[in-house]
Amino acid sequence: MRITIIGSGNVATHLAAAFKNAGHRIVQVYSRDMQNAALLAYHVGAEPIDNLNQVNPETDIFIISVKDDAIISTAKTLSKHQKLIVHTSGATDLSSLSAFTSNAGVFYPLQTLSKNKEVDFFTVPLCVEGANETITFELEQLAQTISNHVYRINSEQRKILHLAAVFACNFPNYLYSIAQQLLAKHNMEFELLRPLILETAQKVQDHLPAEVQTGPAIRNDKNTMAIHLQMLNGEPEMKNLYELLSQAIIKNI
Amino acid sequence: MRITIIGSGNVATHLAAAFKNAGHRIVQVYSRDMQNAALLAYHVGAEPIDNLNQVNPETDIFIISVKDDAIISTAKTLSKHQKLIVHTSGATDLSSLSAFTSNAGVFYPLQTLSKNKEVDFFTVPLCVEGANETITFELEQLAQTISNHVYRINSEQRKILHLAAVFACNFPNYLYSIAQQLLAKHNMEFELLRPLILETAQKVQDHLPAEVQTGPAIRNDKNTMAIHLQMLNGEPEMKNLYELLSQAIIKNI
Numbered sequence: 001m002r003i004t005i006i007g008s009g010n011v012a013t014h015l016a017a018a019f020k021n022a023g024h025r026i027v028q029v030y031s032r033d034m035q036n037a038a039l040l041a042y043h044v045g046a047e048p049i050d051n052l053n054q055v056n057p058e059t060d061i062f063i064i065s066v067k068d069d070a071i072i073s074t075a076k077t078l079s080k081h082q083k084l085i086v087h088t089s090g091a092t093d094l095s096s097l098s099a100f101t102s103n104a105g106v107f108y109p110l111q112t113l114s115k116n117k118e119v120d121f122f123t124v125p126l127c128v129e130g131a132n133e134t135i136t137f138e139l140e141q142l143a144q145t146i147s148n149h150v151y152r153i154n155s156e157q158r159k160i161l162h163l164a165a166v167f168a169c170n171f172p173n174y175l176y177s178i179a180q181q182l183l184a185k186h187n188m189e190f191e192l193l194r195p196l197i198l199e200t201a202q203k204v205q206d207h208l209p210a211e212v213q214t215g216p217a218i219r220n221d222k223n224t225m226a227i228h229l230q231m232l233n234g235e236p237e238m239k240n241l242y243e244l245l246s247q248a249i250i251k252n253i
Numbered sequence: 254m255r256i257t258i259i260g261s262g263n264v265a266t267h268l269a270a271a272f273k274n275a276g277h278r279i280v281q282v283y284s285r286d287m288q289n290a291a292l293l294a295y296h297v298g299a300e301p302i303d304n305l306n307q308v309n310p311e312t313d314i315f316i317i318s319v320k321d322d323a324i325i326s327t328a329k330t331l332s333k334h335q336k337l338i339v340h341t342s343g344a345t346d347l348s349s350l351s352a353f354t355s356n357a358g359v360f361y362p363l364q365t366l367s368k369n370k371e372v373d374f375f376t377v378p379l380c381v382e383g384a385n386e387t388i389t390f391e392l393e394q395l396a397q398t399i400s401n402h403v404y405r406i407n408s409e410q411r412k413i414l415h416l417a418a419v420f421a422c423n424f425p426n427y428l429y430s431i432a433q434q435l436l437a438k439h440n441m442e443f444e445l446l447r448p449l450i451l452e453t454a455q456k457v458q459d460h461l462p463a464e465v466q467t468g469p470a471i472r473n474d475k476n477t478m479a480i481h482l483q484m485l486n487g488e489p490e491m492k493n494l495y496e497l498l499s500q501a502i503i504k505n506i
Contacts, residue, residue: 125445160439163481168432168446169453170468171498172425177462179421186413192378193421194458200422201454205447209430215423228416237501245424248490
Protein backbone atom coordinates (compact mmCIF):
# COMPACT_ATOMS: atom_id res chain seq x y z
CA MET A 1 0.00 0.00 0.00
CA ARG A 2 0.94 3.65 -0.34
CA ILE A 3 1.09 5.01 3.19
CA THR A 4 1.41 8.58 4.47
CA ILE A 5 2.64 8.99 8.02
CA ILE A 6 1.43 12.07 9.87
CA GLY A 7 3.72 12.50 12.87
CA SER A 8 7.28 11.62 13.78
CA GLY A 9 7.00 10.45 17.38
CA ASN A 10 7.57 6.99 18.87
CA VAL A 11 4.53 5.31 17.32
CA ALA A 12 4.97 7.00 13.93
CA THR A 13 8.63 5.98 13.83
CA HIS A 14 8.05 2.32 14.65
CA LEU A 15 5.01 2.01 12.37
CA ALA A 16 6.79 3.63 9.43
CA ALA A 17 9.76 1.27 9.82
CA ALA A 18 7.52 -1.79 10.13
CA PHE A 19 5.52 -0.84 7.03
CA LYS A 20 8.69 -0.16 5.07
CA ASN A 21 10.13 -3.54 6.11
CA ALA A 22 6.92 -5.25 5.00
CA GLY A 23 7.32 -3.80 1.50
CA HIS A 24 4.82 -0.96 1.63
CA ARG A 25 5.66 2.41 0.16
CA ILE A 26 5.85 5.34 2.57
CA VAL A 27 4.84 8.31 0.42
CA GLN A 28 5.43 11.16 2.85
CA VAL A 29 6.26 11.81 6.49
CA TYR A 30 4.75 14.93 8.02
CA SER A 31 5.98 16.70 11.13
CA ARG A 32 5.59 20.31 12.27
CA ASP A 33 9.34 20.15 12.74
CA MET A 34 11.09 19.67 9.36
CA GLN A 35 14.16 18.12 11.01
CA ASN A 36 12.05 15.39 12.62
CA ALA A 37 10.14 14.83 9.39
CA ALA A 38 13.38 14.60 7.43
CA LEU A 39 15.02 12.18 9.86
CA LEU A 40 12.19 9.66 9.75
CA ALA A 41 11.49 10.21 6.03
CA TYR A 42 15.13 9.48 5.24
CA HIS A 43 14.98 6.17 7.10
CA VAL A 44 11.91 4.98 5.23
CA GLY A 45 12.60 6.46 1.81
CA ALA A 46 9.78 9.00 1.94
CA GLU A 47 9.38 12.71 1.23
CA PRO A 48 9.45 14.89 4.36
CA ILE A 49 6.91 17.71 4.72
CA ASP A 50 6.18 20.20 7.51
CA ASN A 51 2.97 21.66 6.13
CA LEU A 52 -0.24 19.71 5.71
CA ASN A 53 -0.99 21.69 2.53
CA GLN A 54 1.97 19.89 0.91
CA VAL A 55 0.29 16.52 1.35
CA ASN A 56 0.43 14.33 -1.74
CA PRO A 57 -3.10 13.02 -2.40
CA GLU A 58 -1.64 10.05 -4.32
CA THR A 59 -1.72 7.76 -1.28
CA ASP A 60 -3.98 4.99 0.05
CA ILE A 61 -4.02 5.79 3.73
CA PHE A 62 -3.18 8.61 6.11
CA ILE A 63 -1.94 7.37 9.45
CA ILE A 64 -2.33 10.12 12.03
CA SER A 65 0.07 9.55 14.85
CA VAL A 66 0.15 12.88 16.62
CA LYS A 67 -0.71 14.04 20.16
CA ASP A 68 -4.31 13.16 21.07
CA ASP A 69 -5.46 16.79 21.16
CA ALA A 70 -4.19 17.44 17.61
CA ILE A 71 -5.98 14.46 16.00
CA ILE A 72 -9.25 16.22 15.21
CA SER A 73 -7.77 19.30 13.53
CA THR A 74 -5.35 17.12 11.54
CA ALA A 75 -8.14 14.82 10.36
CA LYS A 76 -10.24 17.82 9.37
CA THR A 77 -7.45 19.15 7.14
CA LEU A 78 -6.78 15.76 5.54
CA SER A 79 -10.41 14.81 4.96
CA LYS A 80 -10.64 16.81 1.70
CA HIS A 81 -8.43 14.22 -0.04
CA GLN A 82 -11.13 11.59 0.55
CA LYS A 83 -8.65 8.86 1.38
CA LEU A 84 -8.75 6.42 4.26
CA ILE A 85 -7.75 8.18 7.51
CA VAL A 86 -6.83 6.32 10.69
CA HIS A 87 -5.42 7.39 14.03
CA THR A 88 -3.22 5.36 16.37
CA SER A 89 -4.52 6.57 19.73
CA GLY A 90 -5.72 4.26 22.49
CA ALA A 91 -7.71 6.97 24.20
CA THR A 92 -9.50 8.46 21.18
CA ASP A 93 -12.84 7.32 19.75
CA LEU A 94 -13.27 6.47 16.10
CA SER A 95 -15.99 9.15 16.08
CA SER A 96 -13.27 11.84 16.34
CA LEU A 97 -12.48 10.98 12.72
CA SER A 98 -15.87 9.91 11.42
CA ALA A 99 -17.20 13.41 12.08
CA PHE A 100 -15.22 14.44 8.96
CA THR A 101 -15.14 11.31 6.84
CA SER A 102 -16.84 7.94 6.61
CA ASN A 103 -13.53 6.58 5.33
CA ALA A 104 -12.05 6.26 8.83
CA GLY A 105 -10.50 3.78 11.20
CA VAL A 106 -8.17 3.15 14.09
CA PHE A 107 -4.83 1.36 14.06
CA TYR A 108 -3.67 1.12 17.67
CA PRO A 109 -0.41 -0.65 18.61
CA LEU A 110 -0.64 -1.76 22.23
CA GLN A 111 2.99 -1.50 23.23
CA THR A 112 5.31 0.95 24.96
CA LEU A 113 7.51 2.18 22.13
CA SER A 114 10.66 4.28 22.39
CA LYS A 115 12.47 5.67 19.36
CA ASN A 116 15.85 4.44 20.50
CA LYS A 117 14.75 0.91 21.39
CA GLU A 118 14.21 -1.66 18.66
CA VAL A 119 11.16 -3.86 18.94
CA ASP A 120 10.11 -6.90 16.93
CA PHE A 121 6.91 -5.40 15.57
CA PHE A 122 5.49 -8.84 14.76
CA THR A 123 5.07 -9.36 18.53
CA VAL A 124 3.17 -6.07 19.02
CA PRO A 125 -0.62 -6.44 19.43
CA LEU A 126 -2.36 -4.30 16.83
CA CYS A 127 -5.95 -3.27 17.55
CA VAL A 128 -7.96 -2.26 14.47
CA GLU A 129 -11.38 -0.72 14.04
CA GLY A 130 -13.05 0.55 10.86
CA ALA A 131 -16.08 2.76 10.25
CA ASN A 132 -17.54 -0.22 8.35
CA GLU A 133 -16.76 -3.88 7.73
CA THR A 134 -14.89 -3.17 4.48
CA ILE A 135 -12.53 -0.77 6.23
CA THR A 136 -12.11 -3.05 9.25
CA PHE A 137 -11.18 -5.90 6.94
CA GLU A 138 -8.75 -3.73 4.98
CA LEU A 139 -7.04 -2.53 8.18
CA GLU A 140 -6.91 -6.08 9.46
CA GLN A 141 -5.15 -7.18 6.26
CA LEU A 142 -2.72 -4.28 6.49
CA ALA A 143 -2.03 -4.99 10.18
CA GLN A 144 -1.26 -8.62 9.44
CA THR A 145 1.57 -7.59 7.14
CA ILE A 146 3.45 -6.17 10.14
CA SER A 147 2.15 -8.05 13.22
CA ASN A 148 1.19 -11.60 14.19
CA HIS A 149 -1.21 -10.30 16.84
CA VAL A 150 -4.07 -8.44 15.21
CA TYR A 151 -7.32 -7.86 17.12
CA ARG A 152 -10.63 -6.26 16.20
CA ILE A 153 -11.30 -3.87 19.08
CA ASN A 154 -14.12 -1.33 19.13
CA SER A 155 -13.78 2.19 20.57
CA GLU A 156 -15.35 1.28 23.91
CA GLN A 157 -13.05 -1.71 24.36
CA ARG A 158 -10.04 0.32 23.29
CA LYS A 159 -10.70 2.86 26.03
CA ILE A 160 -10.73 0.04 28.59
CA LEU A 161 -7.58 -1.37 27.07
CA HIS A 162 -5.86 1.99 27.34
CA LEU A 163 -6.87 2.25 31.00
CA ALA A 164 -5.75 -1.33 31.67
CA ALA A 165 -2.39 -0.55 30.07
CA VAL A 166 -1.85 2.18 32.67
CA PHE A 167 -2.24 -0.49 35.37
CA ALA A 168 -0.13 -3.04 33.48
CA CYS A 169 2.71 -0.76 32.40
CA ASN A 170 2.85 2.80 33.75
CA PHE A 171 2.04 1.98 37.38
CA PRO A 172 4.32 -1.08 37.66
CA ASN A 173 7.16 1.02 36.25
CA TYR A 174 6.56 3.59 38.97
CA LEU A 175 6.69 0.84 41.60
CA TYR A 176 10.02 -0.29 40.11
CA SER A 177 11.15 3.28 40.64
CA ILE A 178 10.14 3.22 44.32
CA ALA A 179 12.09 -0.02 44.76
CA GLN A 180 15.11 1.55 43.08
CA GLN A 181 14.92 4.59 45.39
CA LEU A 182 14.75 2.37 48.47
CA LEU A 183 17.86 0.51 47.34
CA ALA A 184 19.75 3.67 46.41
CA LYS A 185 19.15 5.13 49.87
CA HIS A 186 20.89 2.09 51.35
CA ASN A 187 23.76 1.95 48.87
CA MET A 188 22.49 -0.96 46.84
CA GLU A 189 22.40 -1.26 43.07
CA PHE A 190 19.12 -1.55 41.13
CA GLU A 191 20.90 -4.42 39.36
CA LEU A 192 19.94 -6.60 42.34
CA LEU A 193 16.24 -6.35 41.48
CA ARG A 194 16.36 -6.58 37.69
CA PRO A 195 16.13 -10.39 37.43
CA LEU A 196 13.16 -10.38 39.84
CA ILE A 197 11.32 -7.76 37.79
CA LEU A 198 11.88 -9.67 34.56
CA GLU A 199 10.83 -13.01 36.04
CA THR A 200 7.67 -11.44 37.51
CA ALA A 201 6.67 -10.27 34.02
CA GLN A 202 7.67 -13.59 32.48
CA LYS A 203 5.54 -15.57 34.93
CA VAL A 204 2.34 -13.96 33.69
CA GLN A 205 3.19 -14.80 30.06
CA ASP A 206 1.69 -18.25 30.61
CA HIS A 207 -0.27 -17.75 33.82
CA LEU A 208 -2.94 -15.37 35.00
CA PRO A 209 -1.51 -12.88 37.53
CA ALA A 210 -3.84 -14.08 40.32
CA GLU A 211 -2.39 -17.59 39.97
CA VAL A 212 1.17 -16.45 40.67
CA GLN A 213 0.63 -13.73 43.28
CA THR A 214 3.25 -13.97 46.03
CA GLY A 215 4.37 -11.82 48.97
CA PRO A 216 3.37 -10.98 52.53
CA ALA A 217 -0.11 -9.66 51.63
CA ILE A 218 -1.36 -12.77 49.82
CA ARG A 219 -0.12 -14.89 52.76
CA ASN A 220 -1.78 -12.36 55.11
CA ASP A 221 1.58 -12.29 56.92
CA LYS A 222 0.70 -9.49 59.36
CA ASN A 223 4.06 -9.59 61.10
CA THR A 224 6.08 -8.87 57.93
CA MET A 225 3.63 -6.22 56.77
CA ALA A 226 3.87 -4.45 60.14
CA ILE A 227 7.67 -4.46 59.92
CA HIS A 228 7.57 -3.13 56.36
CA LEU A 229 5.17 -0.33 57.31
CA GLN A 230 7.41 0.62 60.21
CA MET A 231 10.41 0.75 57.87
CA LEU A 232 8.45 3.16 55.67
CA ASN A 233 7.69 5.58 58.50
CA GLY A 234 9.86 8.28 56.94
CA GLU A 235 8.22 7.83 53.52
CA PRO A 236 4.51 8.65 53.93
CA GLU A 237 3.76 8.26 50.21
CA MET A 238 5.39 4.85 49.91
CA LYS A 239 3.75 3.79 53.17
CA ASN A 240 0.36 4.84 51.87
CA LEU A 241 0.86 2.85 48.67
CA TYR A 242 2.14 -0.17 50.59
CA GLU A 243 -0.95 -0.13 52.80
CA LEU A 244 -3.46 0.37 50.02
CA LEU A 245 -1.96 -2.27 47.73
CA SER A 246 -1.60 -4.79 50.56
CA GLN A 247 -5.19 -4.24 51.72
CA ALA A 248 -6.42 -4.72 48.15
CA ILE A 249 -4.47 -7.98 47.80
CA ILE A 250 -5.74 -9.27 51.17
CA LYS A 251 -9.35 -8.41 50.30
CA ASN A 252 -9.13 -10.25 47.00
CA ILE A 253 -7.58 -13.46 48.34
CA MET B 254 30.58 -29.44 49.74
CA ARG B 255 28.32 -31.72 51.73
CA ILE B 256 25.01 -29.88 52.03
CA THR B 257 21.92 -30.64 54.12
CA ILE B 258 18.70 -29.03 53.01
CA ILE B 259 16.15 -28.27 55.74
CA GLY B 260 12.83 -27.66 53.99
CA SER B 261 11.18 -28.73 50.75
CA GLY B 262 9.46 -25.55 49.55
CA ASN B 263 10.19 -23.42 46.48
CA VAL B 264 13.55 -22.05 47.63
CA ALA B 265 14.74 -25.39 49.07
CA THR B 266 13.81 -27.15 45.83
CA HIS B 267 15.62 -24.73 43.51
CA LEU B 268 18.68 -24.44 45.76
CA ALA B 269 19.01 -28.22 46.13
CA ALA B 270 18.82 -28.71 42.37
CA ALA B 271 21.34 -25.93 41.69
CA PHE B 272 23.82 -27.35 44.23
CA LYS B 273 23.40 -30.85 42.82
CA ASN B 274 24.02 -29.56 39.28
CA ALA B 275 27.15 -27.77 40.48
CA GLY B 276 28.57 -31.06 41.77
CA HIS B 277 27.91 -30.68 45.48
CA ARG B 278 26.62 -33.60 47.50
CA ILE B 279 23.19 -33.21 49.06
CA VAL B 280 23.39 -35.35 52.20
CA GLN B 281 19.80 -35.17 53.42
CA VAL B 282 16.56 -33.34 52.74
CA TYR B 283 14.34 -32.67 55.74
CA SER B 284 10.62 -31.92 55.64
CA ARG B 285 7.92 -32.37 58.29
CA ASP B 286 6.06 -34.15 55.51
CA MET B 287 7.93 -37.33 54.50
CA GLN B 288 6.35 -37.33 51.03
CA ASN B 289 7.73 -33.85 50.30
CA ALA B 290 11.11 -34.79 51.73
CA ALA B 291 11.20 -37.96 49.64
CA LEU B 292 10.21 -36.20 46.42
CA LEU B 293 12.96 -33.60 46.62
CA ALA B 294 15.53 -36.04 48.07
CA TYR B 295 14.91 -38.42 45.17
CA HIS B 296 15.61 -35.64 42.64
CA VAL B 297 18.93 -34.69 44.21
CA GLY B 298 20.14 -38.13 45.33
CA ALA B 299 19.80 -37.45 49.06
CA GLU B 300 18.32 -39.22 52.05
CA PRO B 301 14.86 -37.97 53.05
CA ILE B 302 14.08 -37.39 56.74
CA ASP B 303 11.02 -36.03 58.54
CA ASN B 304 12.51 -35.72 62.02
CA LEU B 305 15.34 -33.35 62.93
CA ASN B 306 16.72 -35.99 65.33
CA GLN B 307 17.59 -38.10 62.29
CA VAL B 308 19.97 -35.43 61.00
CA ASN B 309 23.31 -36.80 59.83
CA PRO B 310 26.06 -34.68 61.46
CA GLU B 311 28.47 -35.64 58.64
CA THR B 312 27.72 -32.53 56.60
CA ASP B 313 29.38 -29.14 56.00
CA ILE B 314 26.37 -26.85 56.01
CA PHE B 315 22.74 -26.84 57.06
CA ILE B 316 20.62 -24.69 54.80
CA ILE B 317 17.41 -23.78 56.62
CA SER B 318 14.74 -22.95 54.09
CA VAL B 319 11.55 -23.12 56.13
CA LYS B 320 8.81 -20.60 56.97
CA ASP B 321 10.24 -17.52 58.70
CA ASP B 322 8.58 -18.28 62.03
CA ALA B 323 10.12 -21.77 62.17
CA ILE B 324 13.73 -20.65 61.57
CA ILE B 325 14.68 -20.03 65.21
CA SER B 326 13.43 -23.35 66.62
CA THR B 327 15.01 -25.24 63.71
CA ALA B 328 18.36 -23.51 64.20
CA LYS B 329 18.22 -24.23 67.93
CA THR B 330 17.79 -27.95 67.29
CA LEU B 331 20.57 -28.07 64.67
CA SER B 332 23.10 -25.99 66.62
CA LYS B 333 24.29 -28.98 68.69
CA HIS B 334 26.02 -30.41 65.58
CA GLN B 335 28.32 -27.36 65.52
CA LYS B 336 28.25 -27.09 61.74
CA LEU B 337 27.69 -23.99 59.64
CA ILE B 338 23.99 -23.02 59.69
CA VAL B 339 22.45 -20.55 57.23
CA HIS B 340 18.91 -19.47 56.51
CA THR B 341 17.52 -18.26 53.18
CA SER B 342 15.07 -15.63 54.39
CA GLY B 343 14.99 -12.07 53.15
CA ALA B 344 13.12 -10.81 56.19
CA THR B 345 15.12 -12.49 58.95
CA ASP B 346 18.21 -11.10 60.68
CA LEU B 347 21.42 -13.07 60.94
CA SER B 348 21.05 -12.61 64.71
CA SER B 349 18.15 -15.11 64.70
CA LEU B 350 20.81 -17.76 64.12
CA SER B 351 23.80 -16.28 65.91
CA ALA B 352 21.91 -16.48 69.20
CA PHE B 353 22.60 -20.23 69.03
CA THR B 354 25.86 -20.50 67.11
CA SER B 355 28.68 -18.29 65.95
CA ASN B 356 28.92 -20.54 62.89
CA ALA B 357 26.04 -18.80 61.11
CA GLY B 358 25.18 -17.04 57.90
CA VAL B 359 22.51 -16.08 55.38
CA PHE B 360 22.13 -17.31 51.83
CA TYR B 361 19.26 -15.34 50.28
CA PRO B 362 18.24 -15.85 46.65
CA LEU B 363 16.46 -12.71 45.43
CA GLN B 364 14.04 -14.21 42.95
CA THR B 365 10.42 -15.35 42.80
CA LEU B 366 10.74 -19.12 42.59
CA SER B 367 7.99 -21.64 41.86
CA LYS B 368 8.51 -25.37 42.07
CA ASN B 369 6.96 -26.04 38.70
CA LYS B 370 8.86 -23.33 36.82
CA GLU B 371 12.46 -23.88 35.82
CA VAL B 372 14.86 -21.00 36.31
CA ASP B 373 18.45 -20.55 35.22
CA PHE B 374 19.92 -20.26 38.69
CA PHE B 375 23.08 -18.59 37.38
CA THR B 376 20.94 -15.50 36.71
CA VAL B 377 19.53 -15.40 40.26
CA PRO B 378 21.09 -12.76 42.56
CA LEU B 379 22.40 -14.46 45.70
CA CYS B 380 22.87 -12.32 48.79
CA VAL B 381 25.28 -13.72 51.36
CA GLU B 382 26.17 -12.68 54.88
CA GLY B 383 28.36 -14.46 57.43
CA ALA B 384 28.83 -14.04 61.17
CA ASN B 385 32.49 -13.31 60.38
CA GLU B 386 34.70 -12.71 57.36
CA THR B 387 35.73 -16.37 57.07
CA ILE B 388 32.10 -17.49 56.86
CA THR B 389 31.15 -14.67 54.50
CA PHE B 390 34.01 -15.66 52.20
CA GLU B 391 33.03 -19.34 52.37
CA LEU B 392 29.41 -18.55 51.53
CA GLU B 393 30.50 -16.28 48.72
CA GLN B 394 32.60 -19.10 47.23
CA LEU B 395 29.71 -21.54 47.58
CA ALA B 396 27.27 -19.05 46.03
CA GLN B 397 29.57 -18.52 43.04
CA THR B 398 29.32 -22.20 42.17
CA ILE B 399 25.61 -21.77 41.39
CA SER B 400 25.12 -18.08 40.49
CA ASN B 401 26.91 -15.39 38.51
CA HIS B 402 25.37 -12.67 40.66
CA VAL B 403 26.67 -12.91 44.20
CA TYR B 404 26.41 -9.93 46.56
CA ARG B 405 27.55 -9.30 50.12
CA ILE B 406 24.47 -7.89 51.81
CA ASN B 407 24.18 -7.26 55.55
CA SER B 408 21.02 -7.87 57.57
CA GLU B 409 19.88 -4.26 57.49
CA GLN B 410 20.32 -4.04 53.71
CA ARG B 411 18.59 -7.37 53.24
CA LYS B 412 15.50 -6.12 55.05
CA ILE B 413 15.36 -3.14 52.69
CA LEU B 414 15.88 -5.45 49.75
CA HIS B 415 13.00 -7.63 50.89
CA LEU B 416 10.76 -4.58 51.20
CA ALA B 417 11.89 -3.29 47.80
CA ALA B 418 11.08 -6.68 46.28
CA VAL B 419 7.47 -6.29 47.41
CA PHE B 420 7.32 -3.06 45.38
CA ALA B 421 9.19 -4.57 42.42
CA CYS B 422 7.39 -7.91 42.23
CA ASN B 423 4.32 -8.50 44.43
CA PHE B 424 2.64 -5.15 43.84
CA PRO B 425 3.24 -5.01 40.05
CA ASN B 426 1.79 -8.52 39.80
CA TYR B 427 -1.33 -7.31 41.59
CA LEU B 428 -1.62 -4.40 39.15
CA TYR B 429 -1.37 -6.90 36.27
CA SER B 430 -4.29 -8.66 37.93
CA ILE B 431 -6.36 -5.46 38.01
CA ALA B 432 -5.64 -4.95 34.30
CA GLN B 433 -6.69 -8.53 33.59
CA GLN B 434 -9.96 -8.04 35.48
CA LEU B 435 -10.73 -4.84 33.55
CA LEU B 436 -10.22 -6.69 30.27
CA ALA B 437 -12.23 -9.75 31.32
CA LYS B 438 -15.21 -7.56 32.23
CA HIS B 439 -15.22 -6.26 28.66
CA ASN B 440 -14.66 -9.60 26.96
CA MET B 441 -11.02 -9.08 26.11
CA GLU B 442 -8.22 -11.58 26.56
CA PHE B 443 -5.29 -10.92 28.92
CA GLU B 444 -3.16 -12.02 25.95
CA LEU B 445 -3.53 -8.48 24.61
CA LEU B 446 -1.49 -7.04 27.48
CA ARG B 447 1.21 -9.69 27.85
CA PRO B 448 3.69 -8.17 25.35
CA LEU B 449 3.30 -4.77 27.04
CA ILE B 450 4.00 -6.22 30.49
CA LEU B 451 7.09 -8.03 29.26
CA GLU B 452 8.45 -5.00 27.40
CA THR B 453 7.90 -2.78 30.47
CA ALA B 454 10.06 -5.15 32.53
CA GLN B 455 12.62 -5.45 29.74
CA LYS B 456 12.98 -1.68 29.42
CA VAL B 457 14.30 -1.36 32.97
CA GLN B 458 16.92 -4.06 32.38
CA ASP B 459 19.18 -1.40 30.89
CA HIS B 460 17.52 1.80 32.10
CA LEU B 461 16.47 3.20 35.43
CA PRO B 462 12.67 3.13 35.81
CA ALA B 463 12.44 6.92 36.13
CA GLU B 464 14.08 7.29 32.70
CA VAL B 465 11.40 5.25 30.94
CA GLN B 466 8.26 6.30 32.82
CA THR B 467 5.36 6.80 30.40
CA GLY B 468 1.60 7.33 30.68
CA PRO B 469 -0.91 10.10 31.41
CA ALA B 470 0.44 10.92 34.90
CA ILE B 471 4.04 11.65 33.87
CA ARG B 472 2.69 13.87 31.05
CA ASN B 473 0.31 15.43 33.60
CA ASP B 474 -2.43 14.75 31.04
CA LYS B 475 -5.35 15.82 33.23
CA ASN B 476 -7.96 15.13 30.57
CA THR B 477 -7.04 11.46 30.16
CA MET B 478 -6.72 10.95 33.92
CA ALA B 479 -10.18 12.46 34.47
CA ILE B 480 -11.65 10.11 31.85
CA HIS B 481 -9.93 7.11 33.43
CA LEU B 482 -11.17 8.02 36.92
CA GLN B 483 -14.69 8.37 35.58
CA MET B 484 -14.45 4.93 33.95
CA LEU B 485 -13.47 3.52 37.35
CA ASN B 486 -16.50 4.95 39.14
CA GLY B 487 -17.92 1.49 39.79
CA GLU B 488 -14.58 0.21 41.15
CA PRO B 489 -13.73 2.31 44.23
CA GLU B 490 -10.61 0.28 45.07
CA MET B 491 -9.13 0.53 41.57
CA LYS B 492 -10.09 4.22 41.47
CA ASN B 493 -8.31 4.83 44.75
CA LEU B 494 -5.16 3.12 43.50
CA TYR B 495 -5.30 4.97 40.18
CA GLU B 496 -5.53 8.29 42.01
CA LEU B 497 -2.79 7.58 44.55
CA LEU B 498 -0.33 6.19 41.99
CA SER B 499 -0.99 9.02 39.52
CA GLN B 500 -0.57 11.67 42.22
CA ALA B 501 2.70 10.09 43.29
CA ILE B 502 3.99 10.05 39.70
CA ILE B 503 2.96 13.69 39.14
CA LYS B 504 4.60 14.79 42.39
CA ASN B 505 7.85 13.11 41.46
CA ILE B 506 8.10 14.50 37.92
